[in-house]
Amino acid sequence: MKKGDIIVIIIVIVLSVGFLIFRFEDNIENKKAVIRVNGQKVKEIDLTNGEEGFYQFAFDDEIGEVEVKDQAIRMVEMDLAICPRKICSDMGFISGAFETIICLPNGIVVNIESNENINIDEIVF
Template sequence: MKSLTKLNKVFYGIFIFIIIISVFSIYVMNYTEKNTGNKEKIIVKVQGKIVKDLPLNKDNKSKVYKFNFNNNYGYIETKNGKVRMLEMDRKICPKEVCSDTGWISKKYQIIVCMPNKITVNIDSNKEDTLDAISS
């Protein structure tokens, strides 16, 4: 009878140890994902070179960033996990296709200003849900 009680104590000790290790593992996995995963950022390139590398703003409040190119400057706005290029002077960007593109929020979307060789896109390690049938 005494050996059965000892066996029960050992069993419960191992059981509690396994539960503690499991809870700790779940905590570590969640903490690691929050600190290293799903970091979205805005990449602004001029002539293929990165001129701005900014965090994607997830707040409701708008943030505007200035970037320089070819002795001129442009502005991008980020809000609610989206980004857009603001209008530039018509002398710099005559057709304003880049600002007419509007908001982008997916990593496969891109804003392009051909006359100034500017691209704006979202870089993320998060996988987008684009299916194989879409074209």
């Protein structure tokens, strides 16, 4: 390898690391989690106020629960009779704008919204 090749490789590595750091820096303000059941909004939780804990919501004569921690949200595991595959609870915490948890058997959608203007092309990877 020549000296110029090494310089080009170093520049590419530095730029790649810089883009990764910029990409994963989550400085979105006013994030909120919106829970919908069969398309109807049933609960809205502010993720930026620092409040953590468990929040319940009703669906089809059942009670669902989400956990909020460190400005992130996750579905709490439900009974096997309600959610047999537990894909929604296995997904874990989501924290970025436009991230979504879906419980298909029960029609539950949890997604994170922000009132900032974010161009969708900026977060797709």
